[in-house]
């Protein structure tokens with residue numbers, strides 16, 4: 001029997017007045033997973049996690065955290081779910097130690113603040129005021145505050161936004177350590193590299209709807225239509241001839257480096273190489289890759305938002321493929 005998911009969201013809908021922030025979101029998170037919620041600005045990511053934390057009441061749909069309704073069981077959900085604070089929520093003059101002690105006092109069974117600060121490399125800064133901390137230190141403090149209640153679930157929203165590459169990498173190490181403590185992590189992020197590196201699964205949200213779920217590799221592959229082929233050709237090849245092949249979804253090139261870039265599914269690699277050979281063209285330095293999550297993000301979410309109904313113009317060729325990777329009930333695209 002499948003273990004009960006730590007987080008269950010079914011057909012969540014939430015509007016602010018006439019603005020529908022979340023149209024229809026369903027997702028599940030199992031114990032010990034790191035799941036990424038990805039999507040462009042305004043997609044409804046923060047609203048979704050705020051409904052999970054009990055900070056906002058859904059208009060409809062079902063939200064459960066360890067089987068509890070965050071609206072009906074606010075206090076108990078607060079004990080098990082640690083939500084990273086936005087930095088503006090802390091007063092400038094509070095010290096790191098004071099903030100930790102204050103937040104620890106909210107919980108029945110808090111973690112040891114000093115131990116947590118040591119874990120997050122903040123012991124030296126315990127006496128520093130919040131406005132004296134660097135961006136990376138503020139982020140680490142916000143993570144420490146999310147963990148001080150000893151939560152089973154940590155919800156981290158835009159954890160590494162504004163950090164330099166080194167601080168971002170340090171923070172990734174930190175998330176891995178959080179998982180090693182047995183904490184389930186829900187990570188809201190704009191960074192595909194971050195999701196690829198950390199997440200067991202991702203949920204791609206656009207215009208308030210789930211448009212793809214799966215492992216980062218599955219979502220990337222589904223969105224790229226399967227495979228991504230790059231090669232140099234011994235003679236010029238009209239890309240429209242390659243696009244005429246049934247397994248090819250797109251063909252571009254040659255780029256300034258002389259490379260062609262062809263995407264497609266199924267037997268696309270063979271089909272392209274046979275088509276080239278039949279013209280007496282040899283392919284050189286052939287590389288076959290799955291797509292990246294970055295490609296998936298752009299392919300699945302790029303559309304003219306002005307006046308577009310939610311999810312309306314996600315490319316139809318990729319949308320059905322994306323939903324085949326779904327580990328949850330995918331919303332209609």
Ligand SMILES: Nc1ncnc2c1ncn2[C@@H]1O[C@H](COP(=O)(O)OP(=O)(O)OP(=O)(O)O)[C@@H](O)[C@H]1O
Nearest residue numbers: 016019020021039040041042043044045046047048
């Ligand atoms: N309190 C609010 N009142 C009115 N509209 C809101 C409110 N909060 C969010 N919205 C709108 O709802 C939509 C979804 O916002 P939300 O913050 O959930 O998206 P997001 O995916 O987290 O975006 P971002 O990546 O920019 O943080 C946006 O259009 C936003 O402007």
